[in-house]
Amino acid sequence: MADEIQARLLEEVADLHGVPEGAYNIRTDGETTGRGTTANIDIVTKTDCAGIEIRIKPGTRNESVHIPVVLSKSGIKETVYNDFFIGEDCDVVIIAGCGISNCGQQDSQHDGVHRFYVGKNSKVKYVEKHYGEGDGLGKRIMNPATEVYLEENSRAEMEMVQIKGVDSTVRTTKAELKAGANLVVRERLLTHGSQNAVSSYTVELNGEDSSVDLVSRSVARDSSTQTFESRISGNTKCSGHSECDAIIMDQAKIVAVPGLTANHVDAALIHEAAIGKIAGEQIVKLMTLGLTEQEAEEQIISGFLK
Amino acid sequence: MLKIENLSFDVNDDKGEKEIIKDLNLEIQDGKFVVITGPNGGGKSTMAKLIMGIEKPTSGRILFDGIDITDRNITERARLGISFAFQQPVRFKGIRVLDLMRLASGRRLSVAEACVYLAEVGLCAKDYISREVNASLSGGELKRVEIATVLARGGKLAVFDEPEAGIDLWSFQNLIRVFERMQKTTQGSVLIISHQERILNIADEIVVIADGHIVKHGAKDEILPQILGTDSAVDACRRLSDFAGQPEQA
Numbered sequence: 001m002a003d004e005i006q007a008r009l010l011e012e013v014a015d016l017h018g019v020p021e022g023a024y025n026i027r028t029d030g031e032t033t034g035r036g037t038t039a040n041i042d043i044v045t046k047t048d049c050a051g052i053e054i055r056i057k058p059g060t061r062n063e064s065v066h067i068p069v070v071l072s073k074s075g076i077k078e079t080v081y082n083d084f085f086i087g088e089d090c091d092v093v094i095i096a097g098c099g100i101s102n103c104g105q106q107d108s109q110h111d112g113v114h115r116f117y118v119g120k121n122s123k124v125k126y127v128e129k130h131y132g133e134g135d136g137l138g139k140r141i142m143n144p145a146t147e148v149y150l151e152e153n154s155r156a157e158m159e160m161v162q163i164k165g166v167d168s169t170v171r172t173t174k175a176e177l178k179a180g181a182n183l184v185v186r187e188r189l190l191t192h193g194s195q196n197a198v199s200s201y202t203v204e205l206n207g208e209d210s211s212v213d214l215v216s217r218s219v220a221r222d223s224s225t226q227t228f229e230s231r232i233s234g235n236t237k238c239s240g241h242s243e244c245d246a247i248i249m250d251q252a253k254i255v256a257v258p259g260l261t262a263n264h265v266d267a268a269l270i271h272e273a274a275i276g277k278i279a280g281e282q283i284v285k286l287m288t289l290g291l292t293e294q295e296a297e298e299q300i301i302s303g304f305l306k
Numbered sequence: 307m308l309k310i311e312n313l314s315f316d317v318n319d320d321k322g323e324k325e326i327i328k329d330l331n332l333e334i335q336d337g338k339f340v341v342i343t344g345p346n347g348g349g350k351s352t353m354a355k356l357i358m359g360i361e362k363p364t365s366g367r368i369l370f371d372g373i374d375i376t377d378r379n380i381t382e383r384a385r386l387g388i389s390f391a392f393q394q395p396v397r398f399k400g401i402r403v404l405d406l407m408r409l410a411s412g413r414r415l416s417v418a419e420a421c422v423y424l425a426e427v428g429l430c431a432k433d434y435i436s437r438e439v440n441a442s443l444s445g446g447e448l449k450r451v452e453i454a455t456v457l458a459r460g461g462k463l464a465v466f467d468e469p470e471a472g473i474d475l476w477s478f479q480n481l482i483r484v485f486e487r488m489q490k491t492t493q494g495s496v497l498i499i500s501h502q503e504r505i506l507n508i509a510d511e512i513v514v515i516a517d518g519h520i521v522k523h524g525a526k527d528e529i530l531p532q533i534l535g536t537d538s539a540v541d542a543c544r545r546l547s548d549f550a551g552q553p554e555q556a
Contacts, residue, residue, distance in 0.1 A: 217399075245399070281396040284360055287380040288390045289410045289459060299409065303400035 009070040009099030012131040024066040025052055027080070029073050041065055041092075051081035051113075054094075058087030058119065065094045069112065074104020074138045079111040088119035088151075097129040100140040100166070109141040116147065118154040118181075126158045132165030139167040146173045150181035152207065157184045162197070163305065164190065171199045177238075179207030187216040188305045191224035191252070200229040205238035205267065214242040219301050220252035231259040234267025244273040247304060308334040308357065308463055308495065313366035315352055315518075326352045327363070328518035334463070339489045339496045341509040343538040348516040350499045351393060354467045357497070358390040359383045370463070387462035387494070393471050395452035398439045403451055406439055410455040423454040426487070428480040446477035453484060462494040470502050478502075503539045506530055514538055 006028055023041035026034035032052075037043050040060040044053050054065055067082060086092065102108040118124055132140035148156055162169060175183050183203065191197050203212045212232060220226045232240040244256045258271035278300050286296035315327040326349045334340050342350050355361040357368065359380040367376045375383055384390075398406070407420040421431030427450040437443065439451060449472065456464050469485070470478050482504045488496060489508045498505055506512055512529035514522035522529050533539045 279396065281392075282398060284380060285392065285396045286409065288358060288360075288384050289406075289455065290381060290384040290412055291409065292381050299401070299405075300398065303398055303405065306400045 003072070005072045005101050006070050009072065009101055009131065009133075010068055012097075012099050012129070022064040022066070023054070025054075027067075027069040029071060030076055030078050038063060046081060046083075049081050050078060051083070054082065054084045056084070056086045056090055056092055059089050060087065061089075061091040063092050065092065067094070067096045069096075069098040069110055071098075071100040071102070071108045071110055074102050074108055074136060075106030077107070077109040079113065081113045082115070084114070084116045084124075086116065086118045086122050086124055088121055090119065090122040090124070092123075093125045093127070095127045097127075097131070098142055098144075099131045100134070100142070102132070102134040102138045102140050103136040104134075104138045105136055107139040107141055109139075109143070111143040111145070113145045114147070116149065116156065118148070118150050118156055120151045120153060122151075122154045124154075124156045126156065128158070128160045130162040130166050130169070132167065134165075140165060141168045142166050143170045145171075148173070148175040148183065150175065150177045150183060150210075152178045153180040154178075155182040155184075157186075159186045159188075161188045162190070163188065164192075166197075167193075167195050169195075169197045169199075171197070173199075173201045175201075175203045175212070177203070177205050177207055177210035177212065179209060181207060181210045183212045183214075185212070185214040185216075187214075187218075189216070189218040189226065190221070190301070190305060191218070191226055192221040193224060194222070195224040196226075197224070198227045198229075200227075201231065201242070203230075203232045203240065205232065205234045205240055206236065208237050210236075211239045212241070214240075216242075216244045217246070217304055218244075218254070219247045219249065219305060220254050221249045223251045225253045225255075227255040227257070228273075229257040229259065230271070231261070232269055232271075233261040233263060234269050235263045237264060237266035238268070240267070240269040242271045244271075244275075245304075246275045247301065248275055248277055307336055307369075307371060308332075308497075309369040310353075310357075311367045311369070313353075313356060313368065314364045315349075315356060315361060316364045326518055327356065329366070330515075330518065330520060332513065332520060332523070334495050334497060336462075336495055337493070338510045339492070339498075339508065340511045340513060341498045341500055341506050342513045342515055343499075343501055343506060343533065344515040344521070345537050349518045350515050351467050353515065354390070354465050354497070354499050357463075357465055358388060360390075384459075384461075389456045389459040389461040389464045391452050391456045391464070391466040391469060393467040393499075395448045397441055397443070397448065401439050402435070403437050403439055403454075404435045406451065406455055407458045410458040411460070415458065420458070423457045424451075426457055427451075427454045427484050428477075429454070446473040449473050449477070450481070450484075453481075457488075460494075464492070464494065464496050466496070466498040466500075468499050468501075470500060470505070501538060501540045503534070503541045506533075506539050 040057040042055045230242045256273040260269040283296045310332040313330045424431040509526045
């Protein structure tokens, strides 16, 4: 199915060791290299631009879709549009992810635009992992844009992880929620070297009793920089919570810009932001358990980003 | 055996240099259950930290099983078999109780094994094993998890810095039982910094430290009667019995 580098990237971003179960679409170096559909989940190639449409029939439950992307050649730049149409009363898991291995001199860039249209009473779990490797001078760049449209009483749980090797990322996430809809976001980010990461969220709580819970945990090492922005607008009776919790190390820089807008008297909005270095007592405690200072630091970071 | 020779520890503050520990000598024999007491600010906790290597002495030596550990760091001392329970245990976001127990034991403890240690400190294991060691745990719960990590570590010398501090009396009653059991079952030495009469009462030896010196050191039967009723031996439980067994809030 794929060569060794591609297989490893697939394993990193999608835990895939072979052909996945359920529906899938594998994109390798700009081409679709594998696709499978099920009775309830159809995947079709877009005709007007690069990308796919994933159509999930109403009432589909306990099914999954894998759509990993791998770039193993230097110098590939692509923008891909993937649209998910999820019918009413569904309960599905979508696993996306992008791995870039760039050992060459030219930049490799994948800009994935994901749009989710989630039908009434449906539940979606979305997992996205980004991973970069390779020691060439060419940069590994990913700019994911995610849009989520939640119909009444639907729920989306999004887990977005970028732990290693992506030089530059600008991540924008927009969501609009109707009555009773619920959005949960768990973002995990680690930057090192001279990487730069921006993560920006805009959430519109338009329907009564809609709610969002957005938690970002990040670690910035070396001389990397991170910017976290969240804008939550409460336009009716609703509740919103965002939390940005960051560990800063070495010569890194972190900017957290919380934004809350209440356009209604019953909009209950909370933001928490904390940036700090690893507490000395945490390291001391783990050293008393026999860990070295470096091992202690690694345990604290991996726990924090779990 | 732990041997402390001519140990001194000075700090610099606004008022200039201050001696916290002054030329202190102490020996703790293997298998002994020793409680260190004395007035607040007398240097007890500093002594505990000097033994673990969290603080570095200004002068003097610390020997453990014949090895001079004065210049060894915390990790090295831990690997030689010294363990330490903090007075104010630290919290970790994302690290679960089970993870911490595994780090403490130095191996991949099974859930069942970890549960034995948690049960030992009076925590219903299934409720706690997957909990994060974060702000959601109360002071008393955190303290017990801290003690469980020391049990899981199972070293030759366990040092407990004021295990009663920061917990409510109800939890304290249970904690006493933990130490009573430890006194009976432990193979190694146990060193506890405490003011509590009930902890002093289960000691083999009592050491009283005041103003950076050892002012008394001897068998429990000899020392305890001399210090009963002073700040060095507080009876926390008399008040509790007045409440006829009702739980006391922290």
